[in-house]
Amino acid sequence: MFDSKLGIIGLLSDAGAVVLFVLATLLLFSIVSWAIIAFKFGYIRKSLKESKAFLDYFFEVRSVDKAFTKSEEYRSGSLARIFRSGYIEYRSFDGKGDISRSRIVLAVKREANAENKRLASLVPFLATVGNTAPFIGLFGTVWGIMTSFHSIGFTQSASLAVVAPGISEALIATAAGLAAAIPAVMGYNYLTQKIGVIERDIDEFSSDFVDAFFNEP
Amino acid sequence: MKQGQRVQSEKKIYFWLAVAAILHVVVLSAPFFLQILDARKQVEPKIVSITLVSLPLRETASAIAPNPSVMQPSLPSTTLAPLPPPADKTVNAVSRTPLPAKSKPTKVVPLEKMPAPKSAEKADLSSALERLKQVVGNKAQPQQPSPGSSVKMALAELEKRVTSEKVPAVAGGSGERAGVFGGNSGAGKEYGGSGASLAYKMKIASIIRRNWELANPLLKNSFGMNVTVRINIFSDGSIGQILFVKKSLSEYLNNSVKKALEKSSPLPPLPRGEGAQGVWVAFVFTPEGIE
Numbered sequence: 358m359f360d361s362k363l364g365i366i367g368l369l370s371d372a373g374a375v376v377l378f379v380l381a382t383l384l385l386f387s388i389v390s391w392a393i394i395a396f397k398f399g400y401i402r403k404s405l406k407e408s409k410a411f412l413d414y415f416f417e418v419r420s421v422d423k424a425f426t427k428s429e430e431y432r433s434g435s436l437a438r439i440f441r442s443g444y445i446e447y448r449s450f451d452g453k454g455d456i457s458r459s460r461i462v463l464a465v466k467r468e469a470n471a472e473n474k475r476l477a478s479l480v481p482f483l484a485t486v487g488n489t490a491p492f493i494g495l496f497g498t499v500w501g502i503m504t505s506f507h508s509i510g511f512t513q514s515a516s517l518a519v520v521a522p523g524i525s526e527a528l529i530a531t532a533a534g535l536a537a538a539i540p541a542v543m544g545y546n547y548l549t550q551k552i553g554v555i556e557r558d559i560d561e562f563s564s565d566f567v568d569a570f571f572n573e574p
Numbered sequence: 575m576k577q578g579q580r581v582q583s584e585k586k587i588y589f590w591l592a593v594a595a596i597l598h599v600v601v602l603s604a605p606f607f608l609q610i611l612d613a614r615k616q617v618e619p620k621i622v623s624i625t626l627v628s629l630p631l632r633e634t635a636s637a638i639a640p641n642p643s644v645m646q647p648s649l650p651s652t653t654l655a656p657l658p659p660p661a662d663k664t665v666n667a668v669s670r671t672p673l674p675a676k677s678k679p680t681k682v683v684p685l686e687k688m689p690a691p692k693s694a695e696k697a698d699l700s701s702a703l704e705r706l707k708q709v710v711g712n713k714a715q716p717q718q719p720s721p722g723s724s725v726k727m728a729l730a731e732l733e734k735r736v737t738s739e740k741v742p743a744v745a746g747g748s749g750e751r752a753g754v755f756g757g758n759s760g761a762g763k764e765y766g767g768s769g770a771s772l773a774y775k776m777k778i779a780s781i782i783r784r785n786w787e788l789a790n791p792l793l794k795n796s797f798g799m800n801v802t803v804r805i806n807i808f809s810d811g812s813i814g815q816i817l818f819v820k821k822s823l824s825e826y827l828n829n830s831v832k833k834a835l836e837k838s839s840p841l842p843p844l845p846r847g848e849g850a851q852g853v854w855v856a857f858v859f860t861p862e863g864i865e
Contacts, residue, residue, distance in 0.1 A: 384598060391594035396587050479587070 372526045373504050379497030379530050386486045386493075387537040393479045394544035400433070401476065401551045407434030408558060415440070421447070421569055435472045435555050440566045442468035447570045462567050469559045476552045480545060487542035494534015501527025771848065775855060778807070778841045782857065783864050786834035788827070799824055800860040801831045808852040813839040819856065831859045 372380070411431045415424045425444045431437035446464035450457070505523025512519055802820040805813050816835050821828050844853060858865040 384602075388591065388594045388598050391597065392587060392590040395593065396590040399586075 368522075368526050368529055371522065372529070373501065375500045375504075376497045376527065376530055379493055379500070380533050383490055383493060383497075383530070383533040383537045386490055387533075387540075390483055390486045390537060390541040390544065393482055394540065394548070397480060397544075397548050401548060401555065403433045404435045404476070404555060405551065407431035408436040408555065410434070411437040411440070412558075412562065415566075415569075419569070424569075435476065435559060436562055438472055439465055439468045439559060439563060443563075443566050443570065458567065458571065461570060465563045465567055469563055472559060473552075473556055476555055480548050480552065483541045483545035483548070487538050487545055490538035490541065491531070491534045494531040494537075497530025497534070498527045501530060771845070774842070774845055774848070778838070778855070779857065779864050781841060782834050782838045785837040786830060786859070786864070788830050788861060799827055800858050801828055802856060802858050803831055803835065804854050804856045805835060806852050806854050807841055807844060809844045809848075811839075811841040811843040813841065814852055827859070827861070834859075 369377070369380070408431070411424075411428060411434050414427050418424060418427075421444055424440060428434075428437040428441050428444075443461050443465040446461045450460075502524055505520070505527060508523065509515060509519055799822045800820070801818065801822045804817040804819055806815040806817075808814050813835060816832065818828065
């Protein structure tokens with residue numbers, strides 16, 4: 358029906374086992390990278406949005422009880438989670454003994470760390486893909502060119518018609534490596550920047566939350 | 575509660591993994607389907623063969639007439655037009671091609687191409703030929719009042735030229751120049767159009783044509799690409815010198831001509847008495863062939 362040798366399928370069908378393995382690895386990397394980017398993008402965006410809404414409400418009412426009730430609506434917001442953990446610790450002392458500020462601070466800090474870990478989870482994989490995928494692709498290319506030259510040596514012909522297809526096949530691996538790496542790097546940079554914003558918010562408002570429990574009107 | 579959140583989070587990442595996998599499958603299969611689509615869209619262009627037929631002007635018409643044997647390269651059948659007067663049986667036999675009866679008689683019918691009629695129809699044929707000559711004369715010289723006399727004049731002129739000038743080139747009636755033309759004499763002698771010389775030139779032209787490899791299909795379709803070469807042939811047939819009188823824009827064509835000439839050397843020895851010091855022969859190489 359058509360000349361499959363002309364298209365990308367034709368090139369892939371002629372590629373060697375190592376090149377195919379490299380391409381499969383890069384495909385897997387790419388799929389996982391895109392999934393992480395999409396998942397994290399939604400997660401961080403929602404966290405930022407809910408954190409902002411919770412902060413607005415928190416500074417508006419200045420009542421920890423009301424803020425805690427409202428925080429139930431913002432379960433994905435990082436700041437709302439941290440506040441909730443501090444409030445739970447604060448209420449655990451209610452009528453049972455002296456309120457220890459340090460314990461509340463510790464609880465808030467623990468939750469902040471957990472939140473940071475949660476935010477940053479899976480993101481390093483993007484950095485790994487961004488750094489290694491081009492090299493993996495390059496490896497596939499080098500291997501493909503190596504085998505191509507080997508077969509050229511057998512045919513004892515160095516014409517363009519003999520040399521070009523092998524090199525073209527081999528270069529697909531580099532292209533695939535770059536195709537996997539570029540979105541991963543872009544996603545990584547975007548996500549780390551947004552995570553940094555949330556982390557700074559956590560550091561900044563954690564102390565405000567603790568103060569709020571003791572300075573409640 | 576945290577366990578439930580983690581499960582929900584895992585579900586989300588699996589969902590996005592599935593989405594990413596589907597997207598990759600779609601993106602990777604897109605070239606495949608595009609390839610199929612592209613292959614379906616590619617319709618082979620119709621090859622239209624057009625033969626250009628030049629109307630016999632005064633010189634060419636006169637040049638054709640005296641040598642009927644050269645007229646053998648026949649016109650394509652489509653160029654045969656019905657004769658203006660009601661044709662008799664013999665003429666009908668000539669213009670047997672299924673042409674519309676009402677088509678304008680714009681093309682020239684080669685006179686000598688017609689088969690020899692039977693003895694019973696000879697008189698009819700000769701009258702038809704006479705009428706045809708008149709038509710040709712009218713076409714060639716419409717301003718002349720007496721077309722029959724102009725044809726005769728042209729024929730006489732041609733005969734004169736053939737006998738006096740030794741015209742080297744032989745022109746076909748269909749517009750193709752079938753012969754090889756001789757060049758001016760450089761170091762050697764001028765190579766004219768005598769019978770033996772012409773035969774020799776045809777011979778070497780066929781040899782060169784056999785050795786000429788023009789593999790580039792683009793050149794075959796390109797118009798106006800021609801290389802004029804003059805070669806000096808020694809008496810033993812070896813090519814002494816190759817001079818490019820006119821090079822084409824395509825270096826590939828130039829090289830192919832040079833290679834063909836080098837490959838053809840040595841050519842057959844010159845006929846006796848022809849150019850003891852060697853002769854110069856010119857060829858015009860076009861993607862269509864050698865002239």
